Amino acid sequence: MSCTIPLLHFARRPAVLCRWPLVQLSSCQPCRPCTLSPKDGHQDSGRKELGSENQNRSLLESLVMLGVDVKMVQRRQPGVLKRSFTNEQGLASFLQCKGASREVVASIISRFPRAISRSEEHLQERWQLWRQIFLSDGEIVNILARSPESFFRSSDNSNLERNIIFLGSLGLSSKDLCRLLTTAPRTFSNSLELNRQMVELLKDVCLSLGGNDPEHFVKAVLSRNLYILIRSTKRIKANIEFLQNTLALSNGKLLELLQGQGAVILSLSNGYLMKNFKGIQQKLLSHGCGKDDVKKLVTKYPPVLYISQENLKDKINCLQKGGVSMTQIIKKPKVLEFSIKNLTKRLQILKDIGYDFQKNGIGILDSSQRRFDAKLQRLSVE
Known part of the structure; x- marks a missing residue:
């Protein structure tokens, strides 16, 4: 009996291979009962x-x-x-x-x-x-x-098929669908109506903010945040309203934020989002920064709202102890993405070679390990 399975044929975008290191596979022999030896114990x-x-x-x-x-x-x-x-x-x-x-x-x-x-x-x-x-x-x-x-x-194959067709119709690539299916599989267990409601909400948000391409907005948000479709429309609306009221951005700027890096924070619980924003505000104000600095930090790097209050406090303290100013952190907030262990290690290495952050900036901290090592090598030659 052959193991070949005919593919279903319905409209879809060309498939894109998702790359993971594959488990070791056995050659496909004719299907037969599996005689497995039990593991020890x-x-x-x-x-x-x-x-x-x-x-x-x-x-x-x-x-x-x-x-x-x-x-x-x-x-x-x-x-x-x-x-x-x-x-x-x-x-x-x-x-x-x-x-x-x-x-x-x-x-x-x-x-x-x-x-x-x-x-x-x-x-x-x-x-x-x-x-x-x-x-x-x-x-x-x-x-x-x-x-x-x-x-x-899920045991509902018909619902899975309807969702694949619907999500594919939004312009999502096979790579996007692949990521959705592996990272947020409940998206495909949702009823089709539930997924449609979220898509309609996102389209309405785009139009209400003056956008003229709601389909592109939906695609951009879903591509950046795989968990949107398994969250409630109530949560997404509350988070958008919070960002709109707190950051006081123009419609155009808010639209740009939401379809950019801001998309990743929309699926957070509203309470967690508010708590972390308050933590950022308190920390910056305690260092003499103004509310505009808080706004600048969050709009430049929205994922900072993922960081817990305690973790944020420790990271800022670590950077300041290493010679980085609050102004520099606000200017390049992506440096907060790195773990305290990573930051501490880099700061110590730079301290040992006499690196001056005030003179040279903190760009070297905000770089991949490969670029960081390459920069160190150039500095050692100079």
Whole structure:
């Protein structure tokens, strides 16, 4: 029996290969029951539990033979073990046919036990849908190895297909869809109507701020923030209103912010956003800065609102202790993106060579490790 699966054909953009280091795949042989050797300890631990009340004994024995960690199954989704009808052997055979190793099959079932309730027909159909986004079976196997929930969480294939078509119609590339499916899979479990409501909200925001290309605005926001569609419209509206009222930006500037770096903070809880803004304001004002400086910092680098009050305080203190002024931080706030450990290490290295931030600026701190090392090498030659 061939393992080749015909692709579904519906309108979509050309697929873009998403690149991850793939798990080691076995060659695709004709589908057959998977005869897996249980991992050390799994067989014994499984057998100890075979007598548990109301559990399907034959299912437990089958899982043990597949090398599944039965104790993990009991912790994660114990109800699965009480089912009379399951498809663990069919699932193992299906995944092995697609290139999954024996260990990967066992790991998938251990971490998301409900996977064994999916029928052969369901698995085939869902795999075909995923192949509308991914170019190879290997990519899908790799994703399942990392996050089986993304594939097995929802059982509604029709809803998945409708969402793929809808999101593709927004101009999102296959690369964007790939990132959505792997990072925020609940987007595809949402009802189509729920996703449409968020898209309509974003279009309305664009038009209300004087934008003339709402489709581009939606695409820009979704591409920058993969979690928007799994948040409530109430949260997004509240965050936009908060930014509008607090930063007092013109419509044009706010529109530019929202479809740029500001998109990444829209999915934060409103309380967390307000709390962190207050923390930034208090810290800057305590150093003699004005409200305009707060506005400048946030608009230049909106992701600063992700940083907790305590962490922000520690980072600023670390920079100042290393000779960086508050004015320089406001001018180049992206430096706050780096961890305290990274900043401390760089500051010490620069201190050792007598680097003067007031004379040379802090651009060297706000750079990739490769550029930082290259700059150090040039400085050592000078």
